[in-house]
Amino acid sequence: DIVMTQSPDSLAVSLGERATINCKSGQSVLYSSDNKNYLAWYQQKPGQPPKLLIYWASTRESGVPDRFSGSGSGTDFTLTISNLQAEDVAVYYCQQYYSAVTFGQGTRLEI
């Protein structure tokens, strides 16, 4: 299994500020054949299923505000939420799909 480790476990950010969530994989998720990082980010609000935000490490899903951005390569990845809004309060998960599927433990974002 590829272990995914997120940091921090929780963070509090003021409205309008920037939130940064990190995700580290136990091995590289960069596939040499297509030069893509097999990593996605999800947002989960209480009582709701996860919602896809980012895939291929930096491609924003249709309809996701451009305040959300993903970066990184290999083993180290970052989800950045700019101009934080109240509706961004949620738990965020990274997921690798390079080898089977595994998720990070989640990062709780609060205002």
Add this chain to the structure above:
Amino acid sequence: QLQLQESGPGLVKPSETLSLTCTVSGGSISSTGYNWGWIRQPPGTGLEWIASMYYSGNTYYNPSLKSRVTISVDTSKNHFSLKLSSVTAADTAVYYCARQKGLTMGGTYFYYYMDVWGKGTTVTVSS
């Protein structure tokens, strides 16, 4: 718009088999480029992928659950199913079904990210 809906018993006795169905509406389960999967979330914790499959029959299982899991698809009913045998309290969770982006190339199946999720169904294992 594609929608997924989980269904099945909310209570299962220990040692019995958990059976869930995910009904797909607004699209075909036989669409190319997509797989279908199950993910669960124990109370208060994170997400665990269980299994995925392509409509033609190719399956992919979480190694830690493989011995107890069967995933299947019924294209005529546009639904797919999950069976988890010999359940214990540790299998208590919200179970989600999801559409999983994928690729089939030269007989090789690739399973990617989940782009559409069902709302989830709570399954409790208790006597």
